[in-house]
Amino acid sequence: MNPNKALWEKGDFTRIAATMRESGAALVNSFGVTQGLKVLDLGCGDGTTALPAAALGADVLAVDIAENLVEAGTRRARERGLANCTFQEGDATDLRQLEDKSFDLVVSIFGAMFAPKPFDVAKEMVRVTRPGGRIVMGNWIPNDPTLVAQILKTCAAYTPPPPEGFVSPMSWGVEDEVTARFMAAGVPKDNIAFARDSFTFNYPGPPSRFVGEFRAYYGPTMNAFAAAEESGRADDLQAELEALFASQNASPSQDATRIPATFLRVTVVRE
Numbered sequence: 001m002n003p004n005k006a007l008w009e010k011g012d013f014t015r016i017a018a019t020m021r022e023s024g025a026a027l028v029n030s031f032g033v034t035q036g037l038k039v040l041d042l043g044c045g046d047g048t049t050a051l052p053a054a055a056l057g058a059d060v061l062a063v064d065i066a067e068n069l070v071e072a073g074t075r076r077a078r079e080r081g082l083a084n085c086t087f088q089e090g091d092a093t094d095l096r097q098l099e100d101k102s103f104d105l106v107v108s109i110f111g112a113m114f115a116p117k118p119f120d121v122a123k124e125m126v127r128v129t130r131p132g133g134r135i136v137m138g139n140w141i142p143n144d145p146t147l148v149a150q151i152l153k154t155c156a157a158y159t160p161p162p163p164e165g166f167v168s169p170m171s172w173g174v175e176d177e178v179t180a181r182f183m184a185a186g187v188p189k190d191n192i193a194f195a196r197d198s199f200t201f202n203y204p205g206p207p208s209r210f211v212g213e214f215r216a217y218y219g220p221t222m223n224a225f226a227a228a229e230e231s232g233r234a235d236d237l238q239a240e241l242e243a244l245f246a247s248q249n250a251s252p253s254q255d256a257t258r259i260p261a262t263f264l265r266v267t268v269v270r271e
């Protein structure tokens with residue numbers, strides 16, 4: 001089994017995605033979606049950005065490596081009557097089922113960053129974008145003090161070191177690395193732009209319960225807890241994450257969690 005696929009089919013990412021809908025929709029509103037725009041959402045999960053894009057009239061193909069998330073997205077689109085939003089399984093490192101130059105906009109929000117072989121991913125995203133079309137990526141930033149970078153950093157300290165040659169997904173949050181990947185795919189440097197943006201997680205319960213959702217349902221955190229349990233450090237990991245979530249909680253209520261997290265927004269224009 002492909003370990004990248006296994007990681008995301010583990011647990012149930014829809015539980016985390018449910019806390020990301022508000023910012024997903026706001027982000028899509030900034031893309032300038034027009035009726036009939038051909039959009040590819042890569043690493044789409046259960047449709048946090050794909051569904052709002054379809055609701056604005058885009059013709060959306062949503063691709064994800066995880067079968068359970070493709071099923072969940074298909075269900076959500078059907079429930080909302082969005083016949084213009086199709087989900088299918090696929091791997092961002094090899095999109096051979098998709099034709100060259102077939103999308104006006106390729107979106108990947110915290111999605112393709114988790115695929116291995118980042119140079120192949122950039123090449124595939126550029127290949128399927130039409131000349132004059134755009135690619136928009138949202139990528140978490142290594143060592144950023146906000147939530148997701150800190151979760152992944154904390155978890156890494158409890159997990160065995162990755163195999164030789166492993167490229168960290170967080171390297172997609174480093175401007176020079178991203179530039180090198182898209183330039184290798186034939187994009188001129190001037191066509192690659194960066195901005196810091198913010199994404200807010202909303203959970204209808206206290207921060208400690210939100211940590212519980214990550215522990216039970218989010219693949220990377222589940223793996224870290226499994227390793228921490230083996231070394232007898234699961235309580236330490238739980239305590240570290242609870243302290244992190246509590247310190248970042250911007251909700252005025254003790255019984256709710258609202259945590260903003262900073263990400264790198266990458267916009268590429270294909271020539």
Ligand SMILES: C[S@@+](CC[C@H](N)C(=O)[O-])C[C@H]1O[C@@H](n2cnc3c(N)ncnc32)[C@H](O)[C@@H]1O
Pocket residue numbers: 004008009013017020024042043044045046047048049063064065066069090091092093108109110111112114115116
């Ligand atoms: C953090 S989730 C984000 C999902 C969605 N974009 C969102 O904002 O809710 C990462 C997603 O990337 C998908 N993914 C990871 N590796 C992938 C790959 N090689 N090809 C396609 N999708 C991938 C996972 O299955 C998961 O749905």
